[in-house]
Amino acid sequence: MKITKIAALGMVCALAACSGGHKDDNGDGNGQNVSQQQYNQGPTPGSEGDLVATAGDRVYFELNKNQLDSDARATLDKQAEWLARYPQVNILIAGNCDDRGTEEYNIALGQRRANAAREYLEAKGVAPTRIMTISYGKDRPTADGDTPDAWAQNRNAITSVR
Amino acid sequence: MSFFSDAEAGFLQKHLSRRSLMGGVAAGGVLATPLGLLGGRAYASGEAAPAEITVANAHQAPIPIVVPNFGAGLGDQISSVIAADLSSTGLFEVLGGDVPASRQPDFHALKARGARVAVAGSATGADRVRVEMRLWDVLAGQQMTGRAYTASQNNWRRIAHIIADEIYKRLLGEDGYFDTRIAYIARTGPRRHQTTRLAIMDQDGANAHMLTNGSWLTLEPRFSPISEKLAFLSYANNRPRVYVYDLNSGQQTILGTFEGISFAPRFSPDGRSIILSATTRDGGADLYLIDLATQHRRKLTGTPGVIDTSPCFSPDGRSIVFNSDRGGSPQLYVMSADGGNARRISYGNGHYGSPVWSPRGDQIAFTRIGHGGFSLGLMGPDGVGERTLTEGFTVESPSFAPNGRALAFCRQNAAGAGGAGFTSTIEVIDVAGFNEHSIPTTTGASDPAWSPLRR
Numbered sequence: 141m142k143i144t145k146i147a148a149l150g151m152v153c154a155l156a157a158c159s160g161g162h163k164d165d166n167g168d169g170n171g172q173n174v175s176q177q178q179y180n181q182g183p184t185p186g187s188e189g190d191l192v193a194t195a196g197d198r199v200y201f202e203l204n205k206n207q208l209d210s211d212a213r214a215t216l217d218k219q220a221e222w223l224a225r226y227p228q229v230n231i232l233i234a235g236n237c238d239d240r241g242t243e244e245y246n247i248a249l250g251q252r253r254a255n256a257a258r259e260y261l262e263a264k265g266v267a268p269t270r271i272m273t274i275s276y277g278k279d280r281p282t283a284d285g286d287t288p289d290a291w292a293q294n295r296n297a298i299t300s301v302r
Numbered sequence: 303m304s305f306f307s308d309a310e311a312g313f314l315q316k317h318l319s320r321r322s323l324m325g326g327v328a329a330g331g332v333l334a335t336p337l338g339l340l341g342g343r344a345y346a347s348g349e350a351a352p353a354e355i356t357v358a359n360a361h362q363a364p365i366p367i368v369v370p371n372f373g374a375g376l377g378d379q380i381s382s383v384i385a386a387d388l389s390s391t392g393l394f395e396v397l398g399g400d401v402p403a404s405r406q407p408d409f410h411a412l413k414a415r416g417a418r419v420a421v422a423g424s425a426t427g428a429d430r431v432r433v434e435m436r437l438w439d440v441l442a443g444q445q446m447t448g449r450a451y452t453a454s455q456n457n458w459r460r461i462a463h464i465i466a467d468e469i470y471k472r473l474l475g476e477d478g479y480f481d482t483r484i485a486y487i488a489r490t491g492p493r494r495h496q497t498t499r500l501a502i503m504d505q506d507g508a509n510a511h512m513l514t515n516g517s518w519l520t521l522e523p524r525f526s527p528i529s530e531k532l533a534f535l536s537y538a539n540n541r542p543r544v545y546v547y548d549l550n551s552g553q554q555t556i557l558g559t560f561e562g563i564s565f566a567p568r569f570s571p572d573g574r575s576i577i578l579s580a581t582t583r584d585g586g587a588d589l590y591l592i593d594l595a596t597q598h599r600r601k602l603t604g605t606p607g608v609i610d611t612s613p614c615f616s617p618d619g620r621s622i623v624f625n626s627d628r629g630g631s632p633q634l635y636v637m638s639a640d641g642g643n644a645r646r647i648s649y650g651n652g653h654y655g656s657p658v659w660s661p662r663g664d665q666i667a668f669t670r671i672g673h674g675g676f677s678l679g680l681m682g683p684d685g686v687g688e689r690t691l692t693e694g695f696t697v698e699s700p701s702f703a704p705n706g707r708a709l710a711f712c713r714q715n716a717a718g719a720g721g722a723g724f725t726s727t728i729e730v731i732d733v734a735g736f737n738e739h740s741i742p743t744t745t746g747a748s749d750p751a752w753s754p755l756r757r
Contacts, residue, residue: 204631204653206585232540239714242655242669242698243521243749244566244579245625245632247535247542248609251563252585274540275563275581279519281494284721286695 186226188301195219198282198298199257203291204241204249206256216257219299220264230270232302233257238291239278250275257297272302332460337434337448341406357474357707360393361734365473367394368412368420368440370401372433376458377425380433383462384421386506387480388469390730391708392737403434412440419446419473423465431455435465437472446472459508460756467755479703480505483753484710485523485532486728488512489746493717493724496746500534500547505703505752507742513547522566523547525753528573532751533557535565544578546594558592558599566611571619577602579611589613589624589641602641615639616659616683623647623657623666623683634668636683647685656698659683662706665733667691669698678711680733691735701752708732710741710750 183189191197195218199208208216223229235250235257254273262268283293367388372381388394397417401407403424412420420438425431430452437446449468451461463480470478488501488510498520503510514520519537526532530549535542542563545554558564562581569576574594579587587609589602603610605628612625623636629646632653637644648654652672659666665680670690678697681688696714703709710730717724726746731738741747 239696240671241632241653242612242625242671244612245609245627245655247563247565248579248581248587248611251581251587252609255583255585274537274542276519276537277521279496279498279521284493284717286716286724 186229186301191219191222191299191301195222197300198296200292201253201295201297203238203295206249206252208256208260212257213260216260217264220261220266223261223266223270230272230302232272232274232300233261234280234298234300235273235275236280236282236294236296236298237278238294239281239286240291241278243277243279246277247275250277253295253297257299332451332453332457332464334464335450335452337436337450340404340436340445340448357393357476360474361732361736364393364395366397366416366418367469367473368397368399368401368415368417370399370421370423372403372423372425375425376431376455377423377433380425380458380462380465381421381423383459383506384423384466384469387463387466387478390506390737390739391470392732393474401438403436406443407438407440409438409440409443412438419469421469425458427452427455429455431458431461433458433461433465435468437469459504463504463506476707477705477755479705479708479752479755481756482704483756484701484728484741485525485534485751485753486743486747487521487523487749488743489726489748490516493721500532500536501745501747502532502549503741503743505741510743513549513552522749523751524568525751526569526573527571527754533567533569533576533578535567544576546576557594558590558597560590562587564590566613568614570615571617577613577615577622579613582606585609587611589622603637603644612656614658617661617663621659621683623659625655625657634666634681634685647681647683648688649685650688656700658700658702660702660706660733661704665706667700667702667709667733669700678709678731689735691731691733692729692738697729699749701750703730703752704755706733710752712748712750713740714748 183193196215199212199215233254235254237246237250258271258273281294283290369381369385371378385396389396401420401422403422407420417440420440422436425433433451436448439446453461466480467478482505483502485502488499489496491497497516499516500513500520521535523532523534532547536545544557544564544567546557547554560580564578564580566579567576575591577591581587584606586607588604589610590599592599608628610624610626613622615622620639621636625632626635632655633646634648634654634657635644635646652670655669657666657668667680670677670679675695676697677690677693679690694713695716698712700709700711708730713729714726726748728741728747728750729738
């Protein structure tokens with residue numbers, strides 16, 4: 141296990157070296173893993189940083205909705221491909237809401253969003269046993285501030301490696 | 303002389319020892335004994351206070367009441383708490399001044415100062431404190447009630463609240479709500495990842511302390527109507543579930559087994575069951591009733607893909623109000639306690655949520671979300687007579703005082719640029735929509751749950 145990981149790491153380092161200088165190749169606006177990409181050393185394959193860099197870790201929703209738009213489906217397609225590459229990786233999908241709903245309703249709505257992402261990934265062949273879901277309602281905002289833009293960012297489903 | 307049965311004494315003993323362990327779980331006994339007449343005529347037991355004083359007209363013109371200093375030290379503290387309790391309702395105008403503790407006051411002088419009622423009191427003793435209180439009807443020149451209270455000194459706040467409740471009841475003809483507590487969620491740290499703790503405080507914000515350590519997201523405490531228990535939602539081990547917290551033992555137990563998230567708990571009026579919501583794989587949430595003794599659970603609603611949440615029983619236990627998006631958007635519905643006959647009751651613009659039934663049975667408080675922001679309102683159980691009590695960026699999670707006269711709720715103010723300036727406080731407002739005020743807390747606070755009146 142350890143050996144394969146190290147080997148894989150070496151491969152990615154080599155790839156990263158080839159594409160040196162393209163720091164913003166995966167700039168998707170999340171800004172969370174930028175520091176890991178500043179150097180010619182990509183994130184560990186199969187890691188959360190790798191997921192963020194390769195596929196994007198989150199999809200966004202309209203107000204009080206759980207429908208996946210074309211951007212969301214494109215992100216989830218990449219997540220499914222990434223998960224196919226790392227079959228040992230299990231994920232947690234967390235549904236979140238903006239704070240324009242009640243605390244309790246938003247817990248259910250966030251779960252509905254997490255379920256929407258899970259169902260899509262399952263339809264793309266990801267084994268159900270690899271996916272856990274949770275909802276934080278409106279209690280784990282990713283964007284500070286109380287503006288329509290912040291609310292839009294907070295209506296999401298975020299995939300993380302567990 | 304003791305008014306406690308052995309069982310009660312044992313309970314108090316347990317409670318008080320627990321208190322010393324935990325640094326103050328608010329508890330402990332206060333003995334009350336009637337005081338004899340001090341001149342004038344007393345109202346017979348059960349006789350109502352003078353007819354012209356009612357809550358309705360006290361809203362128009364608060365009752366002017368003299369609350370004198372009960373004496374140096376503890377006496378001063380006790381009378382300050384009584385005065386603060388009475389003032390906080392907006393139904394009393396507290397006047398200062400001296401009223402003798404052991405003889406008839408000068409009614410003419412009190413009348414000349416505009417007083418309608420006067421309190422007299424004294425506090426004596428050290429480890430065990432004895433507080434005497436008399437209530438005088440200034441216009442009639444009569445003693446309305448007289449009582450002595452004894453308790454260990456560290457229960458002096460409870461004595462003050464019990465006296466304030468006694469005054470409230472004598473003057474307004476209904477139970478007060480001062481000898482109560484509020485469970486809540488204490489919030490600290492950055493808004494993106496707040497530390498949340500289950501917490502409890504006296505109704506006036508005193509004696510606040512934390513019940514959980516903040517390791518996991520914790521929300522939605524609710525008080526049992528009959529015992530020292532709270533139901534709440536904890537994300538412990540990343541498995542969000544409803545737990546029951548025993549305030550006497552500090553023990554937490556998971557309530558039931560659900561595939562999804564169990565949340566939005568509320569005790570039934572008899573305290574024997576808890577109704578809650580549980581998410582489903584199809585994106586909905588169903589309502590369940592769980593018997594606390596047997597853990598037997600009964601599914602009350604279950605339309606696939608529909609969110610049913612925030613259930614709350616009517617005080618007679620026959621009906622349940624809840625929040626549902628079965629019609630396309632979150633609205634309020636009332637159904638019978640067995641889960642049948644659901645009918646929508648909210649029809650205004652916007653979305654509705656977090657309904658809670660008044661202990662009087664005649665009103666349902668709720669949160670409404672419109673384009674401009676949140677509002678807190680009341681409507682009849684049939685949806686008639688909707689009115690707004692207060693508005694704000696976020697105003698939600700209403701919880702009634704045990705007499706149904708006031709509501710605690712959470713008010714959050716929007717953050718400015720960069721996310722700074724966000725605040726979360728617990729406020730109390732009269733059901734007539736006046737006299738909103740904050741309960742002082744040392745941390746951010748949300749999710750208030752008002753306890754029943756202590757006995």
